[in-house]
Amino acid sequence: MLLENMLSHAYALRALGLALLVPSVVVAGCDSDGGTGPATTGAHYVAVTVTSPVGPGEVFGFALSDGQKVTVTQSGVSTRFATGLADGVTYSVSETDGPRTCNASANRSGTIAGADVDVTMDCGALPGNTALHGTVRGPVGSQLVLQLNGGADLPVTIAQSAGTTDHYDEQAFAFGTTQPDGSAYQLTVKTPPPGQVCVVYKGATGTLPVAATAVRVGCEHTYNHVSRSTDSKVLGTFFDSSAVVIGGNATSGEGRFVAFVSSAAGIGGSTGAKRQVFWRDILKGETVLISAAAGGVQGDGDSGAPAISQDGSMVAFESYATNLVANDVNAVRDVFVWDANNRASGVKRVSVGSGGVEADGDSIEASLSSDGKVIAFSSRASNLAPGVSGVSTFNVYRRDLAAGVNTLVSSDITNVGVGGTHPALSADGKRLAFYSFSDAVVPGDANGLWDIFVYDHAAATKKRVSLTSTGAERNQGNESTSRVVEPAISGDGRYVAYTTTATNVVPGDTNGFQDVFVVDTQTNAVQRASVGAGGAEGNADSPAGQGERPSLSHDGKWVAFSTSTTNLGTAAGNVVMHDRVGGETRVVSNQMGSSVTAPSISSGAAYVAFGTGKPLDGRFTSTGMFVGFTQAGRAWWWID
Numbered sequence: 001m002l003l004e005n006m007l008s009h010a011y012a013l014r015a016l017g018l019a020l021l022v023p024s025v026v027v028a029g030c031d032s033d034g035g036t037g038p039a040t041t042g043a044h045y046v047a048v049t050v051t052s053p054v055g056p057g058e059v060f061g062f063a064l065s066d067g068q069k070v071t072v073t074q075s076g077v078s079t080r081f082a083t084g085l086a087d088g089v090t091y092s093v094s095e096t097d098g099p100r101t102c103n104a105s106a107n108r109s110g111t112i113a114g115a116d117v118d119v120t121m122d123c124g125a126l127p128g129n130t131a132l133h134g135t136v137r138g139p140v141g142s143q144l145v146l147q148l149n150g151g152a153d154l155p156v157t158i159a160q161s162a163g164t165t166d167h168y169d170e171q172a173f174a175f176g177t178t179q180p181d182g183s184a185y186q187l188t189v190k191t192p193p194p195g196q197v198c199v200v201y202k203g204a205t206g207t208l209p210v211a212a213t214a215v216r217v218g219c220e221h222t223y224n225h226v227s228r229s230t231d232s233k234v235l236g237t238f239f240d241s242s243a244v245v246i247g248g249n250a251t252s253g254e255g256r257f258v259a260f261v262s263s264a265a266g267i268g269g270s271t272g273a274k275r276q277v278f279w280r281d282i283l284k285g286e287t288v289l290i291s292a293a294a295g296g297v298q299g300d301g302d303s304g305a306p307a308i309s310q311d312g313s314m315v316a317f318e319s320y321a322t323n324l325v326a327n328d329v330n331a332v333r334d335v336f337v338w339d340a341n342n343r344a345s346g347v348k349r350v351s352v353g354s355g356g357v358e359a360d361g362d363s364i365e366a367s368l369s370s371d372g373k374v375i376a377f378s379s380r381a382s383n384l385a386p387g388v389s390g391v392s393t394f395n396v397y398r399r400d401l402a403a404g405v406n407t408l409v410s411s412d413i414t415n416v417g418v419g420g421t422h423p424a425l426s427a428d429g430k431r432l433a434f435y436s437f438s439d440a441v442v443p444g445d446a447n448g449l450w451d452i453f454v455y456d457h458a459a460a461t462k463k464r465v466s467l468t469s470t471g472a473e474r475n476q477g478n479e480s481t482s483r484v485v486e487p488a489i490s491g492d493g494r495y496v497a498y499t500t501t502a503t504n505v506v507p508g509d510t511n512g513f514q515d516v517f518v519v520d521t522q523t524n525a526v527q528r529a530s531v532g533a534g535g536a537e538g539n540a541d542s543p544a545g546q547g548e549r550p551s552l553s554h555d556g557k558w559v560a561f562s563t564s565t566t567n568l569g570t571a572a573g574n575v576v577m578h579d580r581v582g583g584e585t586r587v588v589s590n591q592m593g594s595s596v597t598a599p600s601i602s603s604g605a606a607y608v609a610f611g612t613g614k615p616l617d618g619r620f621t622s623t624g625m626f627v628g629f630t631q632a633g634r635a636w637w638w639i640d
Contacts, residue, residue, distance in 0.1 A: 042086060042087055043084030043085060043086055044084055044085060044086075044087070044112050044114070044115055044116045044117070045080045045081065045084045045085070045116045045117075046064055046080070046081050046085065046091055046093065046112075046116070046117045046118075046119065047078045047079055047080040047081065047116065047117070047118045047119070048062045048070060048072060048078070048079050048081075048093060048118075048119050048120075048121060049072075049076065049077065049078045049079070049118055049119070049120050049121065050072045050074075050075050050076075050077075050102070050120075050121045050123055051075065051076065051120050051121065051122055052075065052102075052121075052122050052123045052124055052125065053075050053125070053126050054072070054073060054074055054075045054123070055099075055126045055127070058073065058098070058099050059071055059072070059073055059097070059098065060072045060073075060095065060097065060098035060099075060102065060121070060123060061095065061096040061097035061098060062093055062094065062095055062096060062121070063093070063094050063096045064081045064091060064092070064093055065090070065091050065092040065093075065094075065109075066083075066085075066091070068081040068082060068083060069081075069096065072121075078118055085112045086112065087112050087113060087114055088111060088112065088113075089111070089112045090109075090110070090111050090112075091109065091110065091111075091112065091117070092108065092109035093108045093109070093119045094108075095121070098123065099127065099182060100123050100124045100127070100182075101123070101124075102121040102122060102123040102124075103121070103122045103123075103124075104119055104120070104121055105119055105120040105121075107119055127180050127181040127182050128180075128181045128209070129178035129179060129180055129181065130178055130179070130181055130208055130209040131174045131175045131176065131177065131178045131179075132148055132174070132175045132179070132185050132187065132208065132210065132215065133172065133173060133174035133175070133210070133212070133215065134172075134173060134187075134203065134210070134214065134215025134216055134217065135170050135171065135172050135173070135213075135215070135216055135217070136156050136158055136170070136171045136173055136198075136216075136217040136218075136219065137158075137168070137169075137170045137171075137216065137217070137218045137219070137635075137637060137638060138158050138168060138169075138193075138196065138198070138217075138218060138219025138220060138635075139158065139167060139168055139193075139196070139219065139220075139221060140158055140159070140160045140166070140167055140168065140169050141157070141158065141160075142157070142158045142193040142196060142219050143155065143156070143157045143158075143193055144156055144189060144191060144192050144193050144196075144198050144217075144219060145189070145190040145191035146173065146175075146187060146188070146189060146190065146217065147187070147188050147189070147190035148175050148185060148186070148187055149185055149186055150186070150188075152175055152176075152177055153190060154173060154175050154176070156171060156173045157171070158170075158171040158219070159171055165284070165285070166283055166284060166285075167282065167283060167284065167285040168282075168283055168637055173217075179208055180208070181208050181209050182207060182208065183207065183208055184205070184206070184207055184208075185205065185206060185207070185208055186204065186205050187200050187203070187204055187205070187215060187217075188200065188204070189217065192219065193219060194618055195221060195222055195223070195617065195618035195619065196219045196220060196221055196222060197219065197220055197222055197629055197631060198217060198218065198219040198220075199217070199218055199219075199631075200215070200216070200217050201216055201217070201218050201634060201638050202214070202215065202216040202640065203215035203216065213640075216638070218634065218635050218638040219635075220629045220635040221617065221627075221629060222616075222628065222629055223616035223617045223626045223627070223628050223629075224282065224617060224626060224627045224628075224629075225615075225616070225617035225619070225620050225622065225624050225625070225626055226244065226258045226260065226280050226282065226609070226624075226625050226626065226627050227241040227244065227260050227262055227264070227267075227278075227611075227624040227625035228267065228280075228287065228620075228622075228624070229266055229267045229268065229287055230268075230285060230286050230287045232285075232620075233266070234264055234265070234266035234267050235264070235620055235622035235624055236260070236262035236264040236267055236622075236624050236625065237264070237622055237623045237624050238594075238611050238612060238613040238623035238624055238625075239613075239623070240262055240263045240264045240272075241260055241261060241262035241263075241264060241611065241624055241625050242260070242261045242262075242304075242597060242611060242625075243260060243261045243304060243305060243306060243597070244258055244259070244260040244597065244600060244609045244610065244611055244625035244626075244627075245258065245259050245260070245306055245307060245308045245600040245609060246258050246308065246600045246601070246602050246607055246608075246609040246627060247259070247308035247309055247310060247311065247312030247313075247602075248310075248311065248312040248602065248603070248636055249310045249311050249312075249370065249554075249603045249604075250603075250604070251311065252311045252312050252313065253283065253312075253636040253637055254602050254603055254604045254606055254607070254633070254634075254636040255282070255602040255606055255607035255627065255635075255636040256281065256282050256283055256312055256636045256637070257279065257280065257281055257282065257308060257312030257313075257340075258279070258280050258282070258308070258609055258625070258627060259277060259278065259279050259280075259290075259306040259307075259308045259315045259317075260277070260278055260280070260306065260625045261275050261276070261277055261278075261303070261304045261305075261306065262275070262276065262278060263275045263276070267287055267289070268287050268288055268289030269289055269296070269298070270289050270298050271298065274298070274299060274300065274301060274302050274303070274321070275302040275303055275304055276289055276291045276292075276298055276299060276303055277289075277290050277291040277303045277304065277306050277315065277317045277319075277338075278290060279308075279315050279338065279340065281340075282627070282636075283637065288340075288343070290315055290317075290338040290347065291303035291317060291319055291321065291324065291336070291338075291347070292324070292346065292347070293323055293324050293325070293346050293347075294344065294345055294346030295346075297323060299319055299320075299321030299323065299324055300321050300322060300323045301319060301320030301321035301322060302319070302320050302321075303317050303318065303319035303320070303321060304317065304318060304319075305317055305318045305364060305365060305366065306366075307366045307367050307368050308368065309368045309369065309370055309371060309372040310368075310369075310370035310371075310427050310491060310554070310603055311370055311371060311372075312340075313339065313340045313341055313371075313372065314337060314338065314339050314340065314368060314371075314372030315337070315338045315340075315368075316335060316336065316337045316338075316350070316366035316367070316368050316372075316375055316377075317335070317336060317338075317366065318333050318334070318335050318336075318363065318364045318365070318366060318377075319333060319334060319336060320333050324336055324346065324347050324349070325346070325347065325348070325349045327358075328349065328358070329358070330358040330359060330360065332359065332360075332361055332362045332363070332381075333362040333363060333364055334349050334351045334358075334359065334363050335349070335350050335351035335363045335364070335366045335375070335377045335379075336348060336349050336350065337350050337366075337368075337372065337375065337401070339372070350366075350375055350377075350399060350401060351363030351377055351379055351381070351384070352384070353381070353383045353384045353385070353406065354404075354406075356404075357383060359379055359381035359383065359384055360381050360382055360383050360391060361379060361380035361381035361382065361391035362379065362380055362381075362394075363377050363378070363379035363381060363384075364377065364378050364379070364394075365377055365378040365421060365422055365423065367423050367424050367425040367432075368425060369425050369426070369427060369428060369429030370427035370428065370429075370491065372401070373400070373401055373402055373429065374398065374399070374400055374401065374425060374429030375398075375399050375401060375425075376396065376397065376398045376399070376409070376423035376424075376425045376432050376434075377396075377397055377399070377423065378394045378395065378396055378397075378420070378421040378422065378423060379394065379395060379397060380392065380393055380394045380395070384397055384406050384408075385397060385406045385407065385408040386408070386415070387408050387411055387415045387416045387417050388408060388416075388417040393417065393419045394419060394420065394421045395408060395409070395410045395411075395417040395418075395419060395420055396408075396409040396410040396420040396421065396423045396432070396434045396436075396455075397409060397423075398423075398425075398429075398432055398455070398457060400429075407457065409423070409432060409434060409455045409462075410434060410436050410438070410441065411441075412438070412440040412441060413440075413443070418436065418438035418440045418441060419436055419437060419438050420434045420435060420436035420438070420441070420453075421434065421435050421436075421484065422434060422435045422484070422485070422486040422487060422549070424486075424487055424488050424489045424549075425489070426489055426490070426491060426492065426493030427491035427492065427493070427554065427603075428493065429457070430456065430457050430458055430493065431454060431455065431456055431457070431489065431493035432454070432455045432457070432489070433452060433453070433454050433455075433465075433487040433488070433489040433496045434452070434453055434455065434487065435450060435451075435452055435453075435484065435485050435486065435487060436450065436451060436453060437449075437450045437451075437481075437482050441453050441462055441464070442462055442463065442464050445464060445473075446473065447473035447474065447475075447476075448481055449473075449474070449476055449481050450466075450481070450482060450483055450484070450485060451464050451466045452464070452465050452466040452485065452487045452496060452498045453465065454489070454496060454521055463521065465496050465519045465521055465524075466498060466500070466519075467505075467519075467524070467526075468504050468505050468506070468526065469505065469506050469507070469525065469526040471524060472504070474500065474502040474504055474505050475502050475503060475504050476501075476502065477500060477501030477502040477503055478501045478512065479500065479501045479502075479514075479546075483546065483547055484546075484547050485498055485499060485500065485547040486498075486547060486548065486549035487549065488549050488550050488551055488552045488559075489552065490552040490553065490554060490555060490556035491552075491553070491554030491555070491603055492554060492555055492556065493521075494520060494521055494522055494556055495518055495519065495520055495521065495552055495556030496518070496519045496521060497516060497517065497518045497519075497529065497550040497551075497552050497559050498516075498517060498519075498550070499514050499515065499516050499517070499542075499543055499547060499548065499550065499561075500514065500515070500517065501513065501514045501515075505517050505526055505528070506526055506527070506528050508537075509528065509537070510537065511537040511538060511539065513538060513539070513540055513541045513542070513565075514541040514542060514543070514546070515528050515529075515530045515537075515538065515542060516528070516529040516530040516542055516543065516550050516559060516561050516578075517529065518552070518556065518559055518580055520556075527580050529550070529559045529561070529578040529580055530542035530561065530563065530565075530568070530578070531568075531578070531585065532567055532568045532569065532585050533585070535583070536567065538563065538565035538567065538568055539565050539566060539567045540563070540564035540565040540566065540572060541563070541564045541565075542561055542562070542563040542564070542565055542568070542576075543561045543562040543563065543598065544562040544563060544564045544572075544573065544595065544596070545562065545598065548561070548562065548598050549598055551598070551599050551600050551601040551608070552601065553601055553602070553603060553604060553605040554603040554604065556580070557579060557580060557581050557605065558577050558578070558579055558580075558601060558605035558632060559577065559578050559580060559601075560575060560576070560577040560578075560588065560599040560600075560601040560605075560608050561575070561576065561577075561578075561598075561599065562574070562575050562595075562596050562597070562598060562599060562610070563575070563576055568585050568587075569585060569586075569587045570587045570589065570590045571590070571591070571592050573591075573592075573593075573594055573595045573596060574587070574588070574589045574590060574591065574596060575588040575589045575596050575599045575608060575610050575628070576588055577599075577601065577605065577608060577630060577632070579632075586630060586632065588608045588610070588628050588630060589610065589612060589616070589628060591612060591614040591616065592614075593613075593614070594612055594613030594614045594623075595612070595613060596610050596611060596612045597610050597611035597612070597625075598610070602633075602636075604632075604633040604634075605630060605632040605633055606629065606630055606631070606632055606633035606634060606635060606636065607627050607628065607629060607630060607636070608627070608628050608630055609625065609626070609627045609628075610625070610626060610628070611623075611624065611625045611626070612626065616628075
């Protein structure tokens with residue numbers, strides 16, 4: 001009571017302005033700020049200062065190890081955590097939020113030691129504002145519209161680079177409006193050019209800014225009419241052109257090159273008097289008559305059945321012409337090879353025997369290795385290799401062009417020729433698929449039917465692959481016993497495709513039609529490729545032609561073929577391709593009222609070449625030979 005009276009008098013005197021000395025008093029339960037917690041005598045505070053510029057609207061968040069949080073919106077301002085820490089307490093400061101990552105000073109963690117702590121944060125420079133930019137690749141003159149984030153549109157026209165005549169080029173683009181660096185973007189093709197497919201194949205989404213090569217758009221013709229002259233003034237039609245094949249690989253440009261046959265007058269300087277073979281470089285738009293002598297004089301007889309190397313630089317073909325090389329007096333079809341890298345030399349006859357002796361019988365059906373150094377062909381000549389007598393039966397030969405050595409492939413175990421045709425070489429030239437009606441190619445052939453075999457040159461062995469999925473002999477189906485069938489082999493030499501009406505090759509084959517089968521020569525597994533969704537059987541023949549050759553991609557994943565079915569996604573008389581790994585059957589052509597030629601698929605399956613009696617390329621009203629962009633891979637010149 002006495003203490004209360006003393007304090008009361010002291011406060012009264014202070015109110016009157018009179019000084020009074022009052023003893024110091026500490027009241028338990030009260031802190032220096034008048035709070036209700038324990039006293040905080042000796043507490044020190046941790047603060048954060050952002051030293052780098054902070055832009056309008058930017059907010060950085062930081063946390064103390066005891067759970068306290070602060071936000072900073074200004075540069076150079078020390079922002080204190082609300083509650084102090086006693087001496088000896090450890091602490092740590094971390095960034096919890098912000099538009100950029102901040103680098104903290106060395107005292108971001110430590111122990112309170114008699115003083116406040118100010119942690120500095122360097123959060124980097126303010127973000128800039130940049131425009132999305134990149135490149136568009138595609139046919140010269142193509143006009144498309146790009147769209148950024150579903151709103152801003154940018155028209156782009158692909159111009160031709162100065163000093164070039166290429167039919168394809170690259171065009172840089174940049175949107176006119178900028179966005180803050182660090183912001184996300186999405187680029188789409190709003191409007192592709194008519195008759196083309198355009199894809200943002202690199203950098204479709206990302207964060208600004210982007211590097212010069214980070215965003216790439218590619219355009220390609222859905223269908224490219226390729227049986228035409230260099231100036232496109234002469235168009236070979238479906239009725240005067242045929243046998244288109246496609247070449248080009250990852251090095252030379254997948255699908256860049258084609259070869260075809262035509263009797264259209266004016267292509268490559270031809271008169272149209274005979275069927276000639278042509279090579280076209282799609283990039284350059286150049287079409288060259290290759291069934292010609294060194295001086296450029298066209299062949300005086302029909303030429304046909306071209307085969308193109310996987311790199312696209314070499315073409316082999318058969319010809320009745322007698323003026324393509326000197327001293328051609330055998331009066332039979334021969335096989336010739338043309339080299340795009342050595343055009344001045346004309347063609348070279350390769351269906352010859354030891355020392356270059358002329359074949360004494362027809363030579364046909366060429367197939368080339370990837371680099372064109374190995375060729376296979378069929379011939380009924382008797383003087384190309386030992387083991388053959390007479391000229392009545394075709395046999396299959398493999399020729400090493402560098403060594404000039406022929407190997408008889410269609411032989412029995414005594415190396416006597418027993419007949420065979422339609423060879424197909426792997427990319428390295430070491431494996432070769434072929435057809436034979438003989439039962440003497442391998443032991444145990446007792447079905448009395450034609451068969452497909454694979455010859456391994458390194459091992460000097462032959463294997464029959466036209467067996468059932470259980471390894472048994474297949475039945476005849478509704479085809480003739482001696483039906484001619486053209487096999488295909490994948491570039492890697494592992495897979496072989498062929499066609500048959502046999503009903504026991506795989507279980508569940510009840511449609512009674514010709515089907516396409518693919519054999520894994522390593523595991524002997526067999527798949528039927530001429531099926532639709534869920535493995536549904538085709539309701540007509542695939543391929544459309546009897547025994548017609550399917551076409552395999554390099555890795556054997558995709559097989560392309562013509563079809564007479566109406567339940568594989570398109571009408572009868574079209575081309576489809578089947579992914580035997582994923583099960584998809586993809587439509588390559590979708591026209592009505594015509595037919596198609598046997599397709600040729602590119603090494604990576606991005607393209608399929610074929611002929612059809614309908615105009616597919618919107619730039620021309622002509623039928624002819626076309627290259628279809630399948631979108632199963634990148635266009636031939638879309639690069640990283």
